[in-house]
Amino acid sequence: xxxRRSFLRLAAGALALTAGRARAQAPVVDRQxxxxxxxxxxxxxxxxxxxxxxxxxxxxxxxxxxxxxxGTLLARAPDTLVLRDDTRAGVTTRLSRGRxxxxxxxxxLPALAEAPxxxxxxxxxxxxxxxxxxxxxxxxxxALQLDARLTVPRGPGHLLAITxxxxxxARREIRDLVVHLDPHTGDVDQLDLVEAGGDKVVxxxxxxxRDAPEDEITALLQxx
Amino acid sequence: MPxxxxxxxxxxxxxxxxxxxxxxxxxxxxxxxxxxxxxxxPVIEIDLRVHLDDGAPDEALEAAIAALEPLAGRCPLAPPPxxxxxxxxxxxLSLLPREHHSALADRLAPEALRTAIAGARARLASPFxxxxxxxxxxxxxxxxxxxPQRSASLGFLAAAGPEPTVRGDLVSPDGRSALLCFHTGxxxxxxxxxxxxxxxxxxxxxxxxxAPARDEAAAAALxxxxxxxxxxxxxxxxxxxxxxxxxxxxxxxxxxxxxxAALLAALVAPLGLLDLPLLALAVGIxxxxxxxxxxxxxxxxxALTPLLLTPYPAWQTWGLAWAAGLAAAGLARRLVQPxxxxxxxxxxxxxxxxxxxxxxxxxxxxxxxxxxxxxVVLSLGAWSSRHVRFDSPxxxxxxxxxxxxxxxxxxxxxxxxxxxxxxxxxxxxxxxxLSRAAELLPSLLALVPxxxxxxxxxxxxxxxxxxxxARVDGLLAxxxxxxxxxxxxxxxxxxxxxxxxxxxxxxxxxxxxxxPSPESxxxxxxxxxxxxxxxxxxxxxxxxxxxxxxxxxxxLDLRGPGVFARAEHDRFSxxxxxxxxxxxxxxxxxxxxxxxxxxxxxxxxxxAIVAQCGLLxxxxxxxRSFGPLTLPVFLLAGSAAVVAGLRAVQALAAGRPWIDxxxxxxALGPLAAALALLAAPEPVWRSLGIAAGLAVLAxxxxxxxxxxxxxxxxxxxxxxxxxxxxRDA
Numbered sequence: 014x015x016x017r018r019s020f021l022r023l024a025a026g027a028l029a030l031t032a033g034r035a036r037a038q039a040p041v042v043d044r045q046x047x048x049x050x051x052x053x054x055x056x057x058x059x060x061x062x063x064x065x066x067x068x069x070x071x072x073x074x075x076x077x078x079x080x081x082x083x084g085t086l087l088a089r090a091p092d093t094l095v096l097r098d099d100t101r102a103g104v105t106t107r108l109s110r111g112r113x114x115x116x117x118x119x120x121x122l123p124a125l126a127e128a129p130x131x132x133x134x135x136x137x138x139x140x141x142x143x144x145x146x147x148x149x150x151x152x153x154x155x156a157l158q159l160d161a162r163l164t165v166p167r168g169p170g171h172l173l174a175i176t177x178x179x180x181x182x183a184r185r186e187i188r189d190l191v192v193h194l195d196p197h198t199g200d201v202d203q204l205d206l207v208e209a210g211g212d213k214v215v216x217x218x219x220x221x222x223r224d225a226p227e228d229e230i231t232a233l234l235q236x237x
Numbered sequence: 238m239p240x241x242x243x244x245x246x247x248x249x250x251x252x253x254x255x256x257x258x259x260x261x262x263x264x265x266x267x268x269x270x271x272x273x274x275x276x277x278x279p280v281i282e283i284d285l286r287v288h289l290d291d292g293a294p295d296e297a298l299e300a301a302i303a304a305l306e307p308l309a310g311r312c313p314l315a316p317p318p319x320x321x322x323x324x325x326x327x328x329x330l331s332l333l334p335r336e337h338h339s340a341l342a343d344r345l346a347p348e349a350l351r352t353a354i355a356g357a358r359a360r361l362a363s364p365f366x367x368x369x370x371x372x373x374x375x376x377x378x379x380x381x382x383x384x385p386q387r388s389a390s391l392g393f394l395a396a397a398g399p400e401p402t403v404r405g406d407l408v409s410p411d412g413r414s415a416l417l418c419f420h421t422g423x424x425x426x427x428x429x430x431x432x433x434x435x436x437x438x439x440x441x442x443x444x445x446x447x448a449p450a451r452d453e454a455a456a457a458a459l460x461x462x463x464x465x466x467x468x469x470x471x472x473x474x475x476x477x478x479x480x481x482x483x484x485x486x487x488x489x490x491x492x493x494x495x496x497x498a499a500l501l502a503a504l505v506a507p508l509g510l511l512d513l514p515l516l517a518l519a520v521g522i523x524x525x526x527x528x529x530x531x532x533x534x535x536x537x538x539x540a541l542t543p544l545l546l547t548p549y550p551a552w553q554t555w556g557l558a559w560a561a562g563l564a565a566a567g568l569a570r571r572l573v574q575p576x577x578x579x580x581x582x583x584x585x586x587x588x589x590x591x592x593x594x595x596x597x598x599x600x601x602x603x604x605x606x607x608x609x610x611x612x613v614v615l616s617l618g619a620w621s622s623r624h625v626r627f628d629s630p631x632x633x634x635x636x637x638x639x640x641x642x643x644x645x646x647x648x649x650x651x652x653x654x655x656x657x658x659x660x661x662x663x664x665x666x667x668x669x670x671l672s673r674a675a676e677l678l679p680s681l682l683a684l685v686p687x688x689x690x691x692x693x694x695x696x697x698x699x700x701x702x703x704x705x706x707a708r709v710d711g712l713l714a715x716x717x718x719x720x721x722x723x724x725x726x727x728x729x730x731x732x733x734x735x736x737x738x739x740x741x742x743x744x745x746x747x748x749x750x751x752x753p754s755p756e757s758x759x760x761x762x763x764x765x766x767x768x769x770x771x772x773x774x775x776x777x778x779x780x781x782x783x784x785x786x787x788x789x790x791x792x793l794d795l796r797g798p799g800v801f802a803r804a805e806h807d808r809f810s811x812x813x814x815x816x817x818x819x820x821x822x823x824x825x826x827x828x829x830x831x832x833x834x835x836x837x838x839x840x841x842x843x844x845a846i847v848a849q850c851g852l853l854x855x856x857x858x859x860x861r862s863f864g865p866l867t868l869p870v871f872l873l874a875g876s877a878a879v880v881a882g883l884r885a886v887q888a889l890a891a892g893r894p895w896i897d898x899x900x901x902x903x904a905l906g907p908l909a910a911a912l913a914l915l916a917a918p919e920p921v922w923r924s925l926g927i928a929a930g931l932a933v934l935a936x937x938x939x940x941x942x943x944x945x946x947x948x949x950x951x952x953x954x955x956x957x958x959x960x961x962x963x964r965d966a
Binding site for chain 1 (some may be wrong): 295352353355356359360361362363364365366367368369373374397409410411412413729732733734737738
C-alpha cells in the first residue's frame with residue numbers, strides 16, 4: 014500500500030512540477046524573442062540603405078551539385094531590394110513594390126518580370142525589413158511581425174525564425190526563414206530560406222556598409 | 238339594405254372561415270427562389286462548413302472530416318487533386334489548343350530550348366526563383382504560359398485559393414475550415430444533427446449553407462407571419478378608427494375585407510416569403526376608408542396585372558391572384574360591407590354614383606409649375622433608374638444570423654454559393670457527353686477571368702475527336718520525341734538532373750501514344766470522378782461566376798441564379814419601363830371606360846408615371862435599391878396615384894376641397910401595411926415595407942395634388958385640339 018501511495022505522491026509532484034515549468038516557460042520564450050529582436054534592432058533600426066556582399070548556395074533536387082554564387086546586395090528603405098550576382102552565369106534580382114525582375118546577367122537569356130505573387134511580396138518585405146528600418150518608422154519589429162510568426166529556434170548561434178502566418182498564401186511555399194544574427198552587432202549574418210518544395214537557399218552576408226556613396230547605389234540600381 | 242343582414246353576415250363569416258381553412262391547410266413554402274425562373278433554380282446541394290475552434294491544432298480538421306465519413310450523399314466539389322494535376326501534366330501537350338502549336342514549336346526549337354534551360358538554371362541563382370511561376374520540375378518550358386486561363390481557373394487546382402482534398406472536399410487557405418458537399422434528400426436540420434453527433438468529440442463547429450439551407454431559413458422566417466398580420470390588424474384598426482371615429486364601421490370594414498384576404502391567401506398558398514408582404518399590402522389597400530366604386534376597384538385589381546409580363550414566378554402568380562383578390566375586395570366592400578354594417582347596427586350611407594367629372598377650373602399659376610415639376614421628376618426618375626442600386630433577385634437576404642454568418646464565411650474562404658452556375662453537355666453515353674463538354678470548354682475559358690472565376694469542368698481533361706487527331710498530328714509534325722531527347726541532354730549539360738524533370742519528359746512522350754480521349758480519361762485515374770459527373774442530363778460542368786455583373790452569352794445556356802441575376806441586371810431598366818407603361822395603359826383604359834374622358838385618362842396615366850419616377854428618385858436618394866423584388870410596389874405606386882387622382886378630381890367636381898384630410902385617410906391603410914412590414918425581422922419584408930411607404934407618399938402626393946392640375950392642362954389641350962377643325966372650317 015505504502016509504495017503505491019509514495020508512487021502516486023511522486024507522480025503528482027512531478028506533474029505539478031511539469032505544469033509549473035510549462036507555465037513558466039512561455040515568458041522565458043517571450044523574453045528570449047524580445048532579446049533577439051532587441052539585438053537585431055540594434056543594427057537594423059535607423060538603417061536606410063545597406064550595401065553588402067553575399068554568397069548564396071542553393072541546394073535543390075534539380076541540381077547535380079549545389080549552386081553557388083556571390084554578389085552585392087542593396088537594401089534601400091522603403092521599397093528596393095537588389096541582389097546582383099558577380100558572374101555572367103548569375104542573375105540580378107530586383108524587387109520593388111509591385112514589380113519583380115529576375116534578369117540573367119547574360120543578356121542573351123530571357124528575363125522574368127512580373128507582378129510579385131503574395132509569397133514573393135511576403136519574402137521581399139521581410140528580407141527588406143531585416144536590413145533597413147528607417148528612422149521614424151515606429152516599432153522596428155512591427156514589419157517583421159506582419160503576416161508572420163516569430164520564434165527563436167533551438168540551435169547554436171543567435172537565431173530568429175520568421176514563418177508565414179497560417180492563413181497567408183506564403184505558408185504554402187515557404188516553410189521557414191531563419192535569420193542568423195551577429196551576437197555583438199545584431200547584423201544579419203546569414204539567411205536560411207527553406208522552401209516547401211524542399212529547396213534550401215543559404216545566403217551569408219559580409220562587408221556591410223551603411224554609408225555607400227550615391228553613385229555606387231545608382232550603379233547597382235541600373236539595369237545589368 | 239339587404240333583407241336579412243344577420244344571415245348574410247353569418248354566411249360571410251362562414252365563407253371567410255372556409256377560405257382561411259383552405260389557405261391554412263395548404264401550409265407554407267420557403268419561396269426564397271421565388272424571383273428565379275425554374276430553369277435557373279440553384280444546384281440542390283448542401284455545403285457543410287467544418288471550422289476548427291480557436292486554439293485547436295490544424296491536424297484536428299482532418300480528423301473531423303474523417304469522422305464525417307459515414308454521412309450519406311457526399312459529392313466532390315473538386316476532382317481528386319493529385320490525379321487531376323498528374324493527368325494535366327501528363328497531357329500538357331495534347332491539351333494545348335492547336336492555335337498555340339506555332340508558339341509551342343518556337344519553344345521547342347533547339348536554340349529556344351537551350352535558352353530556356355540556361356535561363357532557368359541562371360534564375361536558380363536568385364533566392365526568389367523557387368517562388369516564381371509554376372514548378373520548374375512540372376513545366377520546365379513554361380508551357381502553362383501558353384494557355385493561362387486554363388491553369389488559373391480549373392477546378393481548385395490553382396496555387397491560390399482553397400485546396401481540394403483527396404475526397405474532393407475543400408480546405409480554406411488558412412487550413413482552419415473545410416467545406417463538404419452533400420447531395421441528399423434529407424432535410425438540412427437532419428444532416429446538421431447527424432454531422433454534429435459524429436463530430437461530438439472534435440474541437441470543431443458546423444454550419445450549413447446552400448439552397449436547402451436557405452429554404453429552411455426562409456420557411457422558418459414565416460413563423461413571424463402571425464406577428465406581421467397582427468401588427469397590420471392593429472394598425473388598420475387604429476387608422477380606421479381615426480378615420481371613422483366609430484367602432485362599428487371599422488369592424489364592418491375589417492370583416493368585409495377578411496374574405497378577400499383569405500381568398501388571396503388561398504389563391505397564392507402555400508404562403509411564402511414573398512407572398513406575405515403583398516398580402517399585407519392588398520389588405521391595406523382594400524381597407525381604404527372610402528368605399529371603392531367599380532372604377533377604383535378595377536384600377537386596384539389591375540394594378541399588378543403587368544407582372545404577368547415578367548419572368549418572376551412568384552410575381553406571375555400575384556399578377557392574377559391580386560386581380561382576383563382586389564376584385565373580390567371591391568365586391569365585398571360594395572355588397573357585403575353594408576350588410577355587415579346593418580348587422581352591427583349602423584347602416585352605411587349610400588354613395589353617389591361616379592359621374593363624368595368636369596375638369597377643375599384651370600389655374601395656370603398653379604398648373605404650369607406643377608407640370609414643370611412633373612417634367613423634373615420624370616427626368617430625375619429616368620436618371621435614377623440608371624443609377625439606383627440594383628436589387629438582385631438572388632440571393633434574397635434572410636434574417637437568420639447563423640445562416641448569414643456561415644454564408645459570409647463560405648464566401649470569404651471558398652466561393653460565393655449563389656454564384657455557382659451549371660451547364661449540362663448532353664450525350665447518350667459518358668464518352669459522348671464528355672466530348673460535348675470538351676467542345677464547350679473554349680467558350681467558357683474565353684470568359685475567364687472577367688466573367689468566370691473558376692471552372693469545375695470534366696471537359697477540361699479530354700479532347701474530343703476529330704480535334705484530338707488533329708492535335709496529335711500537329712504535335713507529331715513538331716518532332717516532339719526528338720525534342721524531348723534534346724531537352725534531356727540540355728538539362729544535363731547545364732548541371733541539372735534530367736530525372737528531376739522525369740515526370741514532364743515521360744508524360745510528354747506518353748501523351749502522344751495515349752492522348753486524352755474521353756475513353757482513356759474514363760478508364761484512367763479520373764474515371765470515377767468523371768463518371769460521377771454524368772447524369773440523365775449529360776455531363777455537368779460547374780461554373781463559378783466572377784464579380785462582374787454583365788450578362789453571360791446566351792448561346793452557352795448556362796443555368797443558375799447568378800446567371801439570371803446578371804441578365805436581369807442588364808435588362809431590368811427596360812423591363813421596369815415596359816411594365817410601368819403597361820400599368821399606365823391599363824389604368825388609362827379603365828378611367829376612360831368609366832368616365833369617357835380621354836383627357837382625364839391621359840392626365841392620370843401621366844400622374845402614375847410621375848409617381849413611379851418620384852418613387853425611383855426617393856429610393857435613390859435614400860440609398861435604397863430597386864429591382865425585381867420591389868417591382869410590385871413600383872406598380873402599386875402608379876395605380877395608387879391614379880386612384881388618388883381620380884378621387885381628387887371627383888371631389889373637386891363635387892365641390893369638395895382640393896386638400897381633404899378625409900380623402901388623404903385612404904393612404905393610411907397601405908401605410909399601416911408598410912409599417913407592419915417595417916416592424917418585421919425579415920430584410921425582404923422590411924425592404925418592401927420601406928418601398929411601399931415611399932410609394933404611398935409619392936402616389937398620394939402626385940395623384941392627389943398634381944393629378945387634378947394635369948387634368949386641367951390635358952383637358953384644355955384636348956379642347957383646343959377638338960376646336961381647331963371647327964375654327965378652320
